[in-house]
Amino acid sequence: MENKILVHICCGVDAVYPLRKLKEDFPNSKIVGYFYDPNIHPEEEYELRWLETKRVCDDLNIECIKGDYDLDIWLEKTKGLENEPERGERCSVCHDLRLEKTAKLAKELGFNKITTVLMMSPKKDFQVLKSIGEKTAKEYGLEFLAIDFRKGGGIEKMNKLSKEMEIYHQNYCGCLFALFQQRKGEYIPELTKFGKGRPAGSREELLFIKHIRLFSENLGLNCSEEEFQFIGWKVLNSSLKINKENVPHNVLYGSGSLKGVLRARVKDIIEKDNLTVFRLNKGNIEIWGLNTELKDIPLDNPRFLTNPIFIVGKEVKDNLYKNPKMEIQLKTEFDPNIKSRNLIIGNRQAEKYITFHSDTTLDGLNGVDLEIIKDVIKSNVEDIKSGSTAIIIFGAKNIGKIGEKVFYMENKYCLSSTEKTG
Ligand code: SF4
Known part of the structure; x- marks a missing residue:
């Protein structure tokens, strides 16, 4: 039987090295990703992790299926376990749910093996994941690939790759209960939304930038990000x-x-x-x-x-x-400690820049529509590839054109032409 492996994926950072390793270790197998993360809170964070997962999979030519955002099911399953510490009973239930759903889908799609990139994370207990994975796979007549991706310099490889690909690196595991524990009594910006739209430095602004990056890379365009901090x-x-x-x-x-x-x-x-x-x-x-x-x-x-x-x-x-x-x-x-970023599509030293911005004012106005930017990228693909034109998406424009100022400070060479479109 041809090997068909369904890989549960929680985020781009944890997937970037294990997917490469699986491709190397199982060169004749069909490998498909399954992003299933109903534990992630809030939903914008879930979308951000999905976009970065998709980017990692697209880079490796691996198909990836996006699971439903079953937050209600996750909350129901973890009821009564809200105060459990990380790596405790709530995490076991959370892993159970995600691996069970992976096994079910694998069975439906005719796969014979499953695994999870959760085994990449230094914060997860490998033995717990192994035993949950093996038990679940057995129930569905599948094999669980228990691979400790951290071994053999896995962590260093993951860090190097995620840095090279500029993958969004979250600072919490995912659920709101772990966040409450991590920030004991502190204000939690991750769970707060101020303003509509995509205010500068918000997760919504970052999501917008990552959407554009994924779209551009799928057209074969080189992208790079330039992060900056502001008050x-x-x-x-x-x-x-x-x-x-x-x-x-x-x-x-x-x-x-x-x-x-x-x-x-x-x-x-x-x-x-x-x-x-x-x-x-x-x-x-x-x-x-x-x-x-x-x-x-x-x-x-x-x-x-x-x-x-x-x-x-x-x-x-x-x-x-x-x-x-x-x-x-x-x-x-x-x-x-607020951060935003510029996205540069193409060559930084191009003769011509076409510029947009990613943020809106707090009321959601003064932004640029994603589809407008995509159309401009599409109609300039050849010029971007030839290096004559670059498209730049500036972050934090509405609070003082900060991204634009950072970019021109960092890239001091002469510009022959800049076309501002938004
Ligand atoms: S800490 Fe992470 S693994 Fe544990 S329950 Fe929360 S999201 Fe799931």
Whole structure:
């Protein structure tokens, strides 16, 4: 019988070396990947790990099947085990579920062997995985390949390959319970979403970049990423009351906090082209009144001044001319460890750059549609391959064009032509 191996895959990093090893060790076998990770939280993280898994499989010409995101089933199975430590009973149940589903699918598709790249992870117990894998495979009349991928310098090979391929490397196993334990009492950014769309430095922005990379690589284009760090910012709570009525508002990126509740009135009014600035008589606060409905304002440069700036739409702005009583509260937080990245498709030293950006403002606006970028990539494939054109997706544009500034600082050579499309 021809060997057919179904390989359970949890993420790109853990798959990058085991898939190569399996191809070497079983050269005459059909190898197919099965990404099944209902344990991953949140769903955006699950999608990110899937994209990177697909990229690793595509690179090796290995077909990969994407399993369903059965979070409800996973939560049901692990009920009562929420407080178990990592490598404890909850992990056994989690492995059981994933290997059981792999064995079931293998049987349905006529495979005779199964295995899992979980055996690559230094944090997993090889013996536990081996015994669960063998028991499950036996129930379905299959063979389980118990391979300790870590042996023989496996970890070093995995690290080298994942670095070369710039694979996203998560910093937690996957489930929300392990995250709670890992960050005991700390704020967990991985489980929090601030703003709609793809704010700079968010997982959504990273997902967008990885989508474009996967698409480009499948067209045979070389890609590289350039990661950079910046001071992130978010609003923890804000309130703007005019004559005791809460009014809809945004807060400009980089605004600092206020202490307690501030009661203020308008001191000065400065009319500008597209907005009116109302300076208040306390707290160095400004309210920027738009001539349109309420939306976020993208920044051309990062903000270093941290005086609070509120943004209001036209309706609220008109009220401010009447010098009403205002009550204001604002609590914000800065985070120096936020990262974003630029994606370079093609040759960095190309004669012509076509540029886009990956992020949106916090309200989900000022972004570029994925399909538009794909169309431009497709219509420039030959020029990108010849090295005359490169497409660059800049990260963190809306908070001061940070990615663009980093790129031009790092790539100081002369540019003959840059076409900005978004
Ligand atoms: S820590 Fe990892 S293996 Fe254990 S239950 Fe959570 S996701 Fe599953």
